[in-house]
Structures are given as structure tokens and as C-alpha cells.
Amino acid sequence: MTHATIPETMRAAVWSGDSPRLTVETIPVPTPKAEEALVKIVSCGVCHTDLHVLKGDVAFPGPGVVGHEISGEVVRIGQGTANAGEIGVGTPVVGAFIMPCTECEQCQAGRDDLCEKFFGENRLKGNLFDGTSRLARADGQRLSMYSMAGMADYAVVPLSALTARPSGIPAEESAILGCAAFTAYGAVRKAEVAEGETVAVFAVGGVGASLIQIAKHRGAGKIIAVDVADEKLDAARALGADEVVNSAQRDPREAILEMTDGKGVHVAFEALGLPQTFTQAASCLREGGRMVAIGIAPTGVVGEVEISPLVRRGQTVTGSFGAVTRKDLPEVVELAAEGGYLLKEAVTRRYSLDDVDAAYQALDRGEITGRAIVVM
Template sequence: MRAVVWNGPGTPMTVEEVPVPRPLAGEALVRVAATGVCHTDLHVIKGEVAFPAPGVLGHEISGHVETLGDGVTGLAVGDRVVGAFIMPCGTCRQCAAGRDDMCEPFFEQNRLRGNLFDGTSRLARADGSRLSMYSMGGFAEYAVVPVTGLTRLPEGLPLEESAVLGCAAFTAYGAVSRAGADLSGRSVAVVAVGGVGSSVLQFARHLGADPLIAVDVDDAKLEAARALGATVTVNSRSTDAREAVLEATGGAGVEVALEVLGRPETVELGLSLLREGGQLVLVGIAAGAATADLPITQVVRRGLTVTGSYGARTRQDLPEVVRLAAEGAFDVRRAVTRRFPLEEAPAAYDLLDAGAIQGRSIVTMG
């Protein structure tokens, strides 16, 4: 099969012919239709997030089940599926408590070592040398995925575009859930409206947030945000964002701000937009050990809350994300703004790094 191999920071990614992997017990081999292009992969590519090279990136996929490993129930060969980037083991202390998003073996084995739960990778080069897997290693024509990370895709949803349900929508749903299930009539600001941020807008709009404020530095992204439901847009490069948010909220500030980029300046901006008792949900992954300044007395006196949100609870939330998409609460067609063939995956990340992609782009295998 063809796979895009990342050889480490500062080196070009290459398209190679590698052996098709085989699923073991509790796993499925998925014939990949499409994989989303995400900023988290970009952090790995640039060496801003530690991960062992060489490897195959790509962590949100859609496709068809090709073969099943031993002991798999609930899925059949030929099923249309989407895969979430958090692939929970299902049995650790956190998974048993319903916190798939905190699965200990996933973070220890996959995120730190590029393995699946048995401590080995399913991927190798043609010469037999090992390739790390970032989640399922979706930038390839086939991917092995633990079935705990998969859910069926209804026929009414388009196969390729639905790849974004496994990270962009999944992460957005988790972030909105952290802010509370009832956003109806609550003031919400989304800081940075790229692939995940624009997905947050869709869910917040569906839940009735008002006003729903999009903050970014790119007018084209802000125009797209308005089409996705933002009632107010603010260019923080040309406008004092705090003043604009105060004006939109009658001088109070927002009840909930969601920061979706992971930069110190946008985290600090998000905190500054809150009203008394407000909540900041941090969603964006930062480069390296980046930190943001926290005005301690202001947080204490004003009763502010800062919450981290890494994805969602896969077994519970991924089926719900798919259900909401099928009902029209999340429009996968509108979320996907650009497509690239597999050979152009490296160019897609160059454009993402340059801020030249609105919404979410996907890499297709056809």
C-alpha cells in the first residue's frame, strides 16, 4: 500500500510502498477513504510535540472495514466506519470510569511510543524496519484501528468528508460538553476558527448559544464562521477583541470562551473575554512546553474557571457525534473546504502551516 512516511522534524515526508498491516485481536483493518489534515500532526511534523520517527501520521479517518481481528463483535467486513483519534483500551482505570479521553495505555503506548496496546506497531517499511503509528496512522491506504476507536457511519453521510468526525467534530463536541450541556441563550466566544474552531461553532450554534462570537485574525475565516452560525465576528489583529466582545455582550463579557489554537497569546485573550464566573475551555495543543500568563488575583476574585479538553469519550461520544451529523447539527460537507490526493499530503501541511486553509482539509486515497 501507499503511505506517507514522516522521517522526523526538518526532513520531507515521503510517499512509500509499505506492507499492508494485519489486525490482531480486538482490531480492524480499515481501507481508508480519507484522512483529515490537523494542526496536531503539524506540531509533530515540526518537532513541537515529541513523537518517535519514522512514522505515519494522520489520526481521523473514514473508510470500510476490510478484515477483522480475533474476538471482534459488533462490526462486519464492508461496514462504513469513522475512527476517532483517541483509541481507548477499554479496560484501564480511566476507561473503566468512563474517561476514554484519559486512557492510560493510549497515552503511554501510542502518544509516547507510536505503538498499539501490546507495545508494538502494526506498520513497517518494505525492508521490515519499524514505523511508528500516530493514532492509527491514517495517511495510508489501509490502517489498523482498535475497534474501541471505531463507529459505524450511516449511509446518509458522505464517506470521505465524514473523516473529520473523528477529530475536528469529536474534539469540538468534547470541548462544548466541558462547557456544559445547556448553552441555550449563553454568550460564547470561540478564539481561532480553523478546523476545530469552526466545528465548535457548529455545535454551539446547534445548542443555541447567543451571542456566538468568532475571534480570529483572518477575515476569510471569519466570513466562513458567520456562515457556520457566528452572530458576531471579531478580527483581533485589527480590532481590540476585548472591547468588541464587551460591546456584543452589553459590557459583561462572555460566559464561555473556547480557545482552539494553543498559543499563549490566544489563551490569554480567551481569559480576558470572560465575565464574572465565566469559564475558559482550552482545546488547542501548544508547541513544546509553551505557557501562558495567568492573572491569579483576577481569576480568584472573579471566580473564573479554566478547563482543559482533550478530545472526547470515544465509546460514548463518537456515536453521538455521528448521530448529530446525520441529523444536520454538524455539516461535514461544509466543514471540509479542500481536498488533496495522498501524494500531496506534505503540501497540505505546508499550506496549513502558512494559515492558508480555512476549515478542515482532507487527504483522499482514490
């Protein structure tokens, strides 16, 4: 099954592997294999996790192509695909960054977020499930794929990581459903945020802003946003935060205790991956409180948690990496379709592929409020 107008070459944002910069190159359009789709990309989100790769904070083999939350249209289904389900040529889709193999022990147990092949082959080696990449430079040099390598005109995506995009939600902004909203959705579900509970969100970038929206939709009571940038805190208020704390000006633990009558919050989310915000988030919990760590840190970075309050007050600290793709991605898309997640408000900047490097440089400088996207 193939769209008739697929070109032989495409443009892609290539990372050399030895510099935190991206260069747009013309490379061959990849070919999907069985149980994979070729997606013509409409847009791709600009995420901090990509930035960690570009800066060498996490181990990933270069050269390669980053970009892991996409919106697009299926233009080819890989030969030998047994059952593509609702996904066919011409289907508008959203793709999640966790691409489950569907066959390993974790996937069989319904833990797509712990897929052994995804982490072993894709995140460590830049491959798809068969141990090879679908991308190469014009001269044949192999290129690694970070998730589906979505910062390009086309991307090969396992069908397991795609869900149909309803016509009622905007195509360009929908890209952020595959990571920013998807990650927040998984974290809120893992925290079991209950109606009326108080919530603190540490760092209100793309994921943090999504946490506010999804926790509010879940019925959270008071939501407190913590960041060092007033612009981001103003945006957090617009998305549903009831109180804000500029942690560059005020101790966040003291402020949160004051805002919660000295009790602390039921749930704290840490969405940045810094030792200080990790410790601060854990320190502001009430009895039985839950802290969920979401932000990715460079290899070897450690966050401290005071032991006695954790034990005596029955608190919980847990990690959450994305969500369960096959179950949660359709639910996230449905949430946006119902108006429970405001896509247009969450996306604050747009870049062309020519300006993709500038997008990540702006992200690194902390200039992007909410989420930016690259429109192909």
C-alpha cells in the same frame, strides 16, 4: 473475517522524523490483532496536531505515519477478536483519534479521553496497546503510528475507536468527525454550554469552525469568532457565528466586551494553543465564566491568566482533549446524520495522497479555512 481483495502493499505518507515533510512510500499492508480492525481508508483529515508532530513541537518517535481522523470500510477483523459488536467486514466506519484500551483505570471509569495505554503507548511511543506498531517500511524498518496512522491506503484501528457510518452522510467528509467535530463536541459538553449563553471562539480553523456549529446546535445565544484572517471569519459567519473580530486589527477583549454590553462571555474556547490567545480567551469571561483550552502547544509553552478576576469572579479555566470515544463518537456521527453538523460546509479543501505534503505545508502557512481532507 477478511475481505477477499486485500493487497500485500499500500501507499502511506511517511514522516522521516528529522524534517517537517512527508514522502509517499509503498509499504506492507498491516495486519490487525485481536480487538482490532483493518480499515480501507476513504479519507483522512489534515489536522494541526499532526503538524506539531511533523515540526517536532511535540515528542514523537520517527520515522512514522501520521493522520488521526478517518473514514473508511472494515476489510478485516483481527484473529482472536471476542466480540466486534456492530463492526464487521464491510461496515463503513468513522474512527476517532483517541483510541481507548477499554481496560485501564481511566477507561473503566468512563474516561476514554484519559486512557493510560493510549497516551503511554501510542502518543509517547507510536505503538498500539501491546507495545508494538503494526507498520513497517518495505525493508522491515519499524514505523511509528500516530493514533491509527491514517494517511495511508489502509490502517489498523482498535475496534473501540470505531463507530459505524450511516449511509446518509458523505463518506469523504465524514473523516473530520473523528477529530475536528469530536474534539469540539467534547469541549462544548465539558463547558456545559447552556441555551442562550454567549460564546467566544478563538481561532476558527477546523476545530474552531466545529465549535461554532456544535455550540449553535446546543442552543448558544451570541457566538463571537476571533481570528486574524478575514477569510476564516467570513466562513465562521456562514457556519453560525453572529459576530466576528479580526484580532490583528482590534483588541479582542475590548471588542468582546463591547459586543456583550461590557459583561464578557459565558464561555470562551481557545483552539490554537498560543500564549496570547490563551490569555485573551481567559480575559474576556464574565462572572462565573468558563474558558476551555483545546489548542495543543509545543512542549514548555505557558499561557498566563490574571489571578484576581479568576478568583473574585468565580471563573473556571479547564482543558479538553477530544471527547469520550465510546460514548461521544456515535453521538457526533448521529449529529451529522441529523443535519446538526454540516460536513460539506466544514470541509473546504481536498488533496490526493500524492499531495499530502502540500496539504500540511498549506496548513502551516495558514491558508486552509475550515478543514482539509486527503482522499485516498
